[in-house]
Amino acid sequence: MAANTRSLSGGSASSIGDKAKFGVVTVSDRASAGIYDDLSGPAILEFFSEAIKSEWHAVYRVIPDEKPLIEDTLKQFCDEEGCCFVVTTGGTGPAPRDVTPEATEAVCERMMPGYGEQMRAISLKHVPTAVLSRQTAGLRGKALILNLPGKPKAIRETIDEVFVSIPACIQLLEGPYIETNDSVVKAFRPAGLIRKGKPDS
Known part of the structure; x- marks a missing residue:
């Protein structure tokens, strides 16, 4: 699946949610060099298309495993593009070129270790090398940055489960209200964060 076959926007204006902007960053030397098509970024975009009911738009980039470039891309997506949620895929293993976590930590003001713990727990149900x-x-700022695995199958195993808490996290960051399709992901929110209708209705 080529990257340009997956839509960069979706959702419905009739949703009770707000418009949201997401960032998708595939970190891969070979995909960025055109040796093979990126399948991981499109898997994330496919998840958004299936799971997000409110209107959304995504910015998407494929870059090599270079720490300064990863940092610059994350900063741009958060600070200039105004993304409330930035997802990376690739570069999270122990190989020498795997530097996505270091780049993420370098640009973040506060870490959210629970997500890493949950994602490894999910992946361990499927493969022992998840450790x-x-x-x-x-x-x-007001953006959540999340590192996902590099393989499409692992991406969907992980994000389909971990996304349950992400709309609440984004809302607590004073970001948009993201409504999900319950048949794919039923977002959990404390009672005080649940919206019953459009703010102007």
């Missing part, structure tokens, strides 16, 4: 993953998550 090698160094996935992490953190906050930059």
Whole structure:
């Protein structure tokens, strides 16, 4: 699946949610060099298309495993593009070129270690090498940055489960209200964060 076959926007204006902007960053030397098509970024975009009921738009980039470039891309997506949620895929293992977690930590003001713990616990149900993953998550301004695995199958195994708490996290960061399709992901929110209708209705 080529990257340009997956939509960069979706959702419905009739949703009770707000418009949201997401960032998707595939970190891969070979995909960025055109040696093979990126399948991981499109898997994330496919998840958004299936799971997000409110209107959304995504910015998407494929870059090599270079720590300064990863940092610059994350900063741009959070600070200039105004993304409330930035997802990376790739570069989270123990290989020398795997530097996505270090880049994420360098740009984040606060870390959210619970997400890394949950993602490894999910992946361990499927493969024992999940313990090698160094996935992490953190906050930059009003944005949540999350490291996902590099393989499409692992991406969907992980994000389909971990996303349950992400709309509440984004809302607590004073970001948009993201409504999900319950048949894919039923977002959990404390009672005080639940919206019953459009703010202007």
